[in-house]
Amino acid sequence: MIGALRALGRKALGFCERLGRAHVFLAYTLLGVPESLYRVRPLFYQVYAVGVLSIVITVVSGLFVGMVLALQGYNTLVDFGAANSLGIMVALSLVREIGPVVSALLFAGRAGSALTAEIGLMKTTEQLAAMEMMAVDPLRRVIAPRLLAGVLALPLLATIFSAVGVYGGYFVGVGLLGVDEGAFWSQMQTAVDFQNDVLNGVFKSVCFGAVVTWIAVFEGYDTLPTAAGISRATTRTVVNSSLAVLALDFVLTALMFD
Amino acid sequence: MLQSKAVEITVGVFVALGLAALFVLAMRVSNLSFASLGNDAFYEVRAEFENIGALKVRSPVKMAGVTIGRVGAVEFDSNTYNAIVVMRIDKHYDRIPDDSGANIYTAGLLGEQYVGLTPGGSEEFLKAGTTITQTQSAVVLEQLIGQLFYGQANKDRDARQ
Numbered sequence: 001m002i003g004a005l006r007a008l009g010r011k012a013l014g015f016c017e018r019l020g021r022a023h024v025f026l027a028y029t030l031l032g033v034p035e036s037l038y039r040v041r042p043l044f045y046q047v048y049a050v051g052v053l054s055i056v057i058t059v060v061s062g063l064f065v066g067m068v069l070a071l072q073g074y075n076t077l078v079d080f081g082a083a084n085s086l087g088i089m090v091a092l093s094l095v096r097e098i099g100p101v102v103s104a105l106l107f108a109g110r111a112g113s114a115l116t117a118e119i120g121l122m123k124t125t126e127q128l129a130a131m132e133m134m135a136v137d138p139l140r141r142v143i144a145p146r147l148l149a150g151v152l153a154l155p156l157l158a159t160i161f162s163a164v165g166v167y168g169g170y171f172v173g174v175g176l177l178g179v180d181e182g183a184f185w186s187q188m189q190t191a192v193d194f195q196n197d198v199l200n201g202v203f204k205s206v207c208f209g210a211v212v213t214w215i216a217v218f219e220g221y222d223t224l225p226t227a228a229g230i231s232r233a234t235t236r237t238v239v240n241s242s243l244a245v246l247a248l249d250f251v252l253t254a255l256m257f258d
Numbered sequence: 259m260l261q262s263k264a265v266e267i268t269v270g271v272f273v274a275l276g277l278a279a280l281f282v283l284a285m286r287v288s289n290l291s292f293a294s295l296g297n298d299a300f301y302e303v304r305a306e307f308e309n310i311g312a313l314k315v316r317s318p319v320k321m322a323g324v325t326i327g328r329v330g331a332v333e334f335d336s337n338t339y340n341a342i343v344v345m346r347i348d349k350h351y352d353r354i355p356d357d358s359g360a361n362i363y364t365a366g367l368l369g370e371q372y373v374g375l376t377p378g379g380s381e382e383f384l385k386a387g388t389t390i391t392q393t394q395s396a397v398v399l400e401q402l403i404g405q406l407f408y409g410q411a412n413k414d415r416d417a418r419q
Contacts, residue, residue: 156275
């Protein structure tokens with residue numbers, strides 16, 4: 001009994017300690033962000049690694065998500081004779097929720113795990129320690145450009161996701177199901193507001209980008225320097241950042257769309 | 259590892275793609291094309307209604323079925339207990355008679371509500387700040403159904419007598 005309580009207490013303390021370390025880590029990394037803004041070469045390479053390499057998966061998933069939305073939405077809407085509102089349904093759900101969230105989940109799986117593994121391996125092979133020996137701050141030179149790249153890349157990916165998804169929905173709704181093309185676009189344009197819907201969605205994905213990349217680089221930096229440690233850290237990145245995205249999405253939605 | 263030139267080019271393409279997607283969302287998906295016209299692209303006309311039903315800001319203002327503007331604001335006048343609808347009409351349509359009537363219609367049985375203008379015969383035209391006096395309120399479906407039942411009940415009673 002005492003043993004179980006003690007184990008629980010240790011878990012809780014360990015969790016708090018880790019949370020604190022993550023914040024200190026973030027604070028020191030943020031100090032390096034201005035520097036990596038004008039040191040563009042590494043930043044470009046990181047945007048390439050997390051952003052450009054994620055385009056294909058984002059476009060393909062966006063297309064299919066939009067197509068499925070149109071297919072399912074049509075089945076429900078047609079019962080009410082409101083199939084012309086299909087465009088509204090597809091566009092609003094993509095721009096507000098599904099675009100930012102699903103692309104953040106894909107980003108966590110595609111780019112976040114890679115970041116964790118890369119940094120974890122750097123730590124395991126003592127490259128980070130070697131940098132510190134040479135008075136080069138790894139937080140500034142290694143972590144900061146990666147964090148910044150994630151924050152920059154995810155909004156772009158989410159926007160691409162939403163735009164492609166709308167065209168996927170258009171293809172299925174207008175092309176296959178026979179919804180009127182004019183009604184599809186014009187009702188969409190009446191209902192979707194640029195500032196309230198599109199820009200809020202972009203803002204959401206900025207937040208998701210920051211959180212997912214933060215978790216990814218921290219898990220990599222904090223990994224146990226063993227093969228098993230890296231594997232656990234990578235798993236934790238995907239699990240934790242997916243949970244964080246979904247929970248944060250609820251909070252952001254509650255704050256934005258009343 | 260890629261050459262740094264290739265990295266820069268692909269990153270450039272990536273950023274351009276992202277911005278293009280945002281442009282598509284702005285112009286094709288959302289209504290920025292109309293909202294971005296700015297302050298000098300429309301003029302504001304007011305109209306007082308007893309009941310506006312479900313009319314909302316950004317609902318269309320139509321004339322002969324063509325959208326010529328949008329509802330810019332909906333206010334409540336606490337003196338007359340009426341609703342005041344501020345309509346923003348595109349500057350292109352500046353030859354609307356100032357005794358035109360404004361009605362609130364519903365697109366379809368359950369569709370969105372919009373303001374429909376019917377032209378009058380005046381030689382003077384609507385301009386910024388004019389108030390449209392000839393107005394007709396929205397048809398509230400519940401009231402209509404209530405009246406129908408009430409009328410039916412009266413008829414039944416008359417028939418029995």
